[in-house]
Amino acid sequence: xxxxxxxxxxxxxxxxxxxxxxxxxxxxxxxxxxxxxxxxxxxxxxxxxxxxxxxxxxxxxxxxxxxxxxxxxxxxxxxxxxxxxxxxxxxxxxxxxxxxxxxxxxxxxxxxxxxxxxxxxxxxxxxxxxxxxxxxxxxxxxxxxxxxxxxxxxxxxxxxxxxxxxxxxxxxxxxxxxxxxxxxxxxxxxxxxxxxxxxxxxxxxxxxxxxxxxxxxxxxxxxxxxxxxxxxxxxxxxxxxxxxxxxxxxxxxxxxxxxxxxxxxxxxxxxxxxxxxxxx
Amino acid sequence: xxxxxxxxxxxxxxxxxxxxxxxxxxxxxxxxxxxxxxxxxxxxxxxxxxxxxxxxxxxxxxxxxxxxxxxxxxxxxxxxxxxxxxxxxxxxxxxxxxxxxxxxxxxxxxxxxxxxxxxxxxxxxxxxxxxxxxxxxxxxxxxxxxxxxxxxxxxxxxxxxxxxxxxxxxxxxxxxxxxxxxxxxxxxxxxxxxxxxxxxxxxxxxxxxxxxxxxxxxxxxxxxxxxxxxxxxxxxxxxxxxxxxxxxxxxxxxxxxxxxxxxxxxxxxxxxxxxxxxxxxxxxxxxxxxxxxxxxxx
Numbered sequence: 071x072x073x074x075x076x077x078x079x080x081x082x083x084x085x086x087x088x089x090x091x092x093x094x095x096x097x098x099x100x101x102x103x104x105x106x107x108x109x110x111x112x113x114x115x116x117x118x119x120x121x122x123x124x125x126x127x128x129x130x131x132x133x134x135x136x137x138x139x140x141x142x143x144x145x146x147x148x149x150x151x152x153x154x155x156x157x158x159x160x161x162x163x164x165x166x167x168x169x170x171x172x173x174x175x176x177x178x179x180x181x182x183x184x185x186x187x188x189x190x191x192x193x194x195x196x197x198x199x200x201x202x203x204x205x206x207x208x209x210x211x212x213x214x215x216x217x218x219x220x221x222x223x224x225x226x227x228x229x230x231x232x233x234x235x236x237x238x239x240x241x242x243x244x245x246x247x248x249x250x251x252x253x254x255x256x257x258x259x260x261x262x263x264x265x266x267x268x269x270x271x272x273x274x275x276x277x278x279x280x281x282x283x284x285x286x287x288x289x290x291x292x293x294x295x296x297x298x299x300x301x302x303x304x305x306x307x308x309x310x311x312x313x314x315x316x317x318x319x320x321x322x323x324x325x326x327x328x329x330x331x332x333x334x335x336x337x338x339x340x341x342x343x344x345x346x347x348x349x350x
Numbered sequence: 351x352x353x354x355x356x357x358x359x360x361x362x363x364x365x366x367x368x369x370x371x372x373x374x375x376x377x378x379x380x381x382x383x384x385x386x387x388x389x390x391x392x393x394x395x396x397x398x399x400x401x402x403x404x405x406x407x408x409x410x411x412x413x414x415x416x417x418x419x420x421x422x423x424x425x426x427x428x429x430x431x432x433x434x435x436x437x438x439x440x441x442x443x444x445x446x447x448x449x450x451x452x453x454x455x456x457x458x459x460x461x462x463x464x465x466x467x468x469x470x471x472x473x474x475x476x477x478x479x480x481x482x483x484x485x486x487x488x489x490x491x492x493x494x495x496x497x498x499x500x501x502x503x504x505x506x507x508x509x510x511x512x513x514x515x516x517x518x519x520x521x522x523x524x525x526x527x528x529x530x531x532x533x534x535x536x537x538x539x540x541x542x543x544x545x546x547x548x549x550x551x552x553x554x555x556x557x558x559x560x561x562x563x564x565x566x567x568x569x570x571x572x573x574x575x576x577x578x579x580x581x582x583x584x585x586x587x588x589x590x591x592x593x594x595x596x597x598x599x600x601x602x603x604x605x606x607x608x609x610x611x612x613x614x615x616x617x618x619x620x621x622x623x624x625x626x627x628x629x630x631x632x633x634x635x636x637x638x639x640x641x642x643x644x645x646x647x648x
Contacts, residue, residue, distance in 0.1 A: 152532060157455060184534030194525040196544060206543070207533040256529070263533055 103128040103267060103297040104149060109163035111144055111153065118144045120321045122163070126267075131289060131298040133308035133329065136318035137349070142301045145318070146269050149299065150186040151179050167267070184211065187265035191272045193252035195244035195259075200227075200236050203244045203255055207263035222262050230258035231288050250281025257288065267297045275303055286311050305345060309333050317341045395623045402620025416579065416606055417613045421621055423583045427496075427596030428565055428628060430586075431575060434500025435507060435564040440557060442504070443511030447553075450512070451519040452541050471509035476569040478506045483573040496584070497592040499575020506570050507560035514559065518552020519545055554640040561632045566625065568600040576601035578609075599625040 104126040111119035119141050126132050134142040144153065151172065153159045164171045172182050184207075195203050204226055205219040213219060223240065227233040232254040236247070244255055253273055260268060270289070274282040289298055289311050302308050308315050309329055316326035317338075325338045336342045343349055410420030454460045482502025492498035522545045530540040568576075577595040584594035603621045606613040 150532065152528065155528070155531070180534050180536050182534075183532055188532040190525065190528065190532075192525065194523075194529045196526060196529065197548060206530070207535070210530075210533065210535040210539050210543070259529075260533065 101128040114158040130313040133312035140318040141321040142318040186267040187260035188269040201240040226258040226261040399619035399623030402616045423597040424602035427598045435503040438504035447515035479570040494595045495593045503564045511556045514556025518549035558636045
């Protein structure tokens with residue numbers, strides 16, 4: 071039997087045995103897109119994620135903050151199973167996308183990654199033209215029609231607020247773009263495969279303030295259509311763009327809540343210390 | 351002005367400066383020592399060999415017990431063998447390199463394979479020749495032929511091709527693989543569309559080395575492909591072409607320098623010069639392609 075594709079599995083609530091609900095308990099009526107339960111991850115002997123339980127709401131930006139090495143990027147990479155690529159990584163617990171455990175043995179990782187796209191810390195365009203960068207994903211998923219590809223390129227570049235800057239040089243190298251433009255190109259490239267979730271791993275950390283501002287504007291725009299999970303070193307960025315913020319420390323999720331609450335009235339002293347710049 | 355400051359800025363003549371100059375000389379002389387023999391070889395080959403080079407020399411059969419005439423069959427035979435070798439070794443080698451670099455991981459078994467490859471590259475070519483004789487000529491009944499010779503030479507150059515290709519594949523940054531996989535591309539799609547296109551320049555380097563080896567080796571074809579003399583030069587369109595033996599430049603050179611009594615030295619120099627020019631010519635083609643590929647890199 072070929073592995074079931076994520077999109078083929080009907081969107082239902084979790085098995086009764088798991089005793090988990092897709093809806094959060096707070097009665098906000100918001101839909102949980104992704105949730106992790108008792109998630110533990112080990113790199114060889116080192117325990118990188120410890121008992122993570124978290125709900126990610128649909129059409130919101132969830133920011134994950136914390137000092138370097140706290141596990142926030144590792145957590146992000148466990149949401150589209152990029153950690154599978156690291157031979158020493160072992161995972162326990164589960165991550166659910168629309169109520170389906172993405173670590174189930176019959177899950178097709180390729181289909182999962184199509185639905186859960188990722189933008190990396192450093193812009194990593196392919197050594198190809200701008201057009202080919204964007205059309206790469208759709209082509210890999212079987213779209214061959216050139217007219218259709220042109221449409222996708224235009225619409226995603228517009229969605230990534232890059233169209234006006236590059237429309238006259240679509241067939242030039244992606245490396246001719248500035249760092250900020252390259253990063254928006256990478257965002258457009260992800261949008262081209264029509265994901266539902268965008269994982270962003272410090273997408274602006276290598277960029278200048280103006281490019282950073284553009285990326286942030288873009289993120290706010292994107293949350294209308296996508297569920298965004300943003301890992302960031304920059305607390306101000308988290309407070310500016312996100313609806314909810316989670317604070318990671320030493321592989322643990324110390325607390326997560328509404329961004330305003332986290333920044334103004336954190337429950338945990340360690341969160342308070344970090345936000346006030348006492349460490350990290 | 352402070353005397354100490356000024357002294358600290360002026361040129362030194364002490365032992366440290368002396369050492370520095372000595373090192374530069376030593377390194378430079380070492381480089382010269384390597385280049386000089388190469389220049390000498392080319393100089394003497396051209397000086398004594400050019401006299402032999404003529405249209406007739408390149409296009410005629412040897413005559414009069416090989417002391418006169420041309421070396422056309424040997425040139426053609428060497429081209430056959432090199433092309434055959436590349437056709438076998440490159441697809442096999444590149445596929446093996448892809449497996450080792452992209453799929454196999456870095457376990458104990460894979461490390462043993464890598465070590466074996468390094469060792470294979472050091473096996474004397476005459477051993478390959480005897481192995482080829484046993485496996486291809488006798489056991490598989492290819493006889494002494496282009497096919498058996500190409501197979502044997504392919505075994506000889508495979509470690510070169512695999513090592514160069516694997517290095518080229520590994521130089522492709524992982525961020526590009528991740529970008530592709532994160533878009534939901536499969537592993538093979540990633541290899542085919544992102545990793546391989548960015549490795550061709552390095553793979554070609556391996557092919558260049560392989561061409562040089564395949565064209566120049568005598569021992570591996572001694573028992574598997576080469577003949578002393580042949581009346582008819584096989585053509586690729588002939589039936590049973592691959593099962594025909596051929597003359598080859600390195601073997602012909604060996605023959606006319608040691609076996610044929612009374613072959614003029616001019617003939618020997620000329621043959622060596624043609625062999626060198628052929629290898630350099632094939633390499634130049636690969637180098638031009640590689641330069642094209644590099645300049646096309648975005």
